[in-house]
Amino acid sequence: MILIYMDGEQTDHLRAYGLAYWCLEPVRGYKVQWLLNYRGGSFLVEDAREIRERAAMVGVSYRVLDPQTVNRIYDEIRGINAEVVLLEKAPKVAVYVPPDETMWDDAVQLVLEYAKIPYDTVWDADVLAGKLADYDWLHLHHEDFTGQYGKFYGSFRGADWYVHSVELNERAARELKFDSVARLKLAVALAIRDYVERGGFLFAMCSAPDSLDVALAARGLDIIPHEIDGTPMTPDADDKLDYGGTFAFTDFKLVKDAYVYEISDIDIMPEDVSDPRLVPDVELFEFSAKQDPALSIFVQNHVPRFRDFLGQTTAFRADRLRDDVVVLAETPGSNRVKYVHGNIGRGSFTFLGGHDPEDFAHIVGEEKTDVSLFPHSPGYRLILNNVLFPSVRKKEKKT
Numbered sequence: 001m002i003l004i005y006m007d008g009e010q011t012d013h014l015r016a017y018g019l020a021y022w023c024l025e026p027v028r029g030y031k032v033q034w035l036l037n038y039r040g041g042s043f044l045v046e047d048a049r050e051i052r053e054r055a056a057m058v059g060v061s062y063r064v065l066d067p068q069t070v071n072r073i074y075d076e077i078r079g080i081n082a083e084v085v086l087l088e089k090a091p092k093v094a095v096y097v098p099p100d101e102t103m104w105d106d107a108v109q110l111v112l113e114y115a116k117i118p119y120d121t122v123w124d125a126d127v128l129a130g131k132l133a134d135y136d137w138l139h140l141h142h143e144d145f146t147g148q149y150g151k152f153y154g155s156f157r158g159a160d161w162y163v164h165s166v167e168l169n170e171r172a173a174r175e176l177k178f179d180s181v182a183r184l185k186l187a188v189a190l191a192i193r194d195y196v197e198r199g200g201f202l203f204a205m206c207s208a209p210d211s212l213d214v215a216l217a218a219r220g221l222d223i224i225p226h227e228i229d230g231t232p233m234t235p236d237a238d239d240k241l242d243y244g245g246t247f248a249f250t251d252f253k254l255v256k257d258a259y260v261y262e263i264s265d266i267d268i269m270p271e272d273v274s275d276p277r278l279v280p281d282v283e284l285f286e287f288s289a290k291q292d293p294a295l296s297i298f299v300q301n302h303v304p305r306f307r308d309f310l311g312q313t314t315a316f317r318a319d320r321l322r323d324d325v326v327v328l329a330e331t332p333g334s335n336r337v338k339y340v341h342g343n344i345g346r347g348s349f350t351f352l353g354g355h356d357p358e359d360f361a362h363i364v365g366e367e368k369t370d371v372s373l374f375p376h377s378p379g380y381r382l383i384l385n386n387v388l389f390p391s392v393r394k395k396e397k398k399t
Contacts, residue, residue: 001070002047004055004062006040007302011061012375016043017384018115019060023051024090024391034297034392036289037082038073041300041385044084058116059375083289083296091136091201091390093119096127096143098168105368106141107205107356111380114371117387124172127188132195136390140208142312142355145189145215146263147182150207150312154259182215189215193245197345202247203386207312209351210266213246214254247349248340249320266320267313267353268336276360281305282338284329297392298328298341298350300385306378308338310362311355316340329382339382350386357382 004016020043023030033044055062144150156162169181178184196202243250255262270279283305287295315336329339341350355362357379359369
């Protein structure tokens with residue numbers, strides 16, 4: 001057997017995930033064992049020459065083990081907070097992104113490309129045509145499902161990229177027979193929720209998580225402007241919100257002024273962001289790998305904490321979470337929750353605050369992160385944990 005270890009000795013953590021995915025692809029069809037909480041969440045796969053050659057090509061370190069050593073590992077896992085789960089297939093991955101997106105990078109696309117995990121892109125017409133049914137995993141990033149264009153109106157309404165974004169979305173709304181971008185995005189949000197209810201897995205970062213829930217809570221109500229002209233929302237808009245159909249958040253209030261760079265009060269920033277060194281680290285929760293392997297999957301890492309990073313939505317207020325949502329990571333001693341998971345119908349979702357784990361304060365027009373400089377990134381590892389989640393043979397939850 002080949003052990004692809006994932007602790008501090010691994011030469012490239014991110015491409016190790018890509019190697020596991022490569023093994024699972026149908027053309028090869030290997031099964032991969034994920035050793036949760038063992039050496040940082042290591043992978044175990046049968047010894048094959050093509051796997052060793054692939055590992056060498058992409059720079060992933062591994063060790064070939066004899067049967068006796070493998071059995072000793074299994075014995076060790078039985079005696080500690082660890083578990084073996086079987087990965088059976090390579091999930092089909094989709095990323096929701098406009099067809100000519102050039103202004104914003106997407107941390108998930110960057111790390112998928114670095115790890116050499118294939119993905120397709122989808123946008124509004126694809127979602128409304130039911131194409132999400134073709135995918136096991138869907139990612140959303142810096143989108144604004146409320147139709148307010150990310151609340152960038154106040155600062156960037158004259159910028160070429162902003163004007164282009166408005167034109168692109170308004171054209172899409174017209175072509176798809178909606179009278180406003182807000183109504184189009186609501187239809188897309190409802191289709192995404194239906195995708196999850198039917199068994200899909202949703203992973204979202206940055207402004208997508210809270211704007212998705214705001215759009216769902218405001219469904220059918222005219223509380224979000226059709227056009228961004230600086231007009232505040234109606235004063236009683238909060239009283240009309242219906243939190244029953246949201247993914248993760250409840251009891252939130254809208255930010256009604258189009259000139260204010262917030263959609264709602266779900267987002268919560270660190271007290272002082274003038275220097276990354278002043279921002280406390282985010283701490284991962286530890287779960288029982290034997291009782292709750294799914295939750296353990298999401299937090300597999302070689303370190304227990306990671307540096308916080310900003311975004312259009314940096315973190316989530318703990319007091320805005322639904323009772324059935326599980327916190328995966330938080331800033332200890334604060335009301336800031338960074339990483340959450342929940343189930344809806346036959347599917348599930350995971351939300352991670354912030355824009356890019358290796359870019360503390362990504363600004364408009366900034367160059368893309370060179371992921372090759374961060375092969376051991378704990379934040380990027382969280383993304384890739386989620387990518388492999390649909391591959392797992394499901395076990396009955398014990399708690």
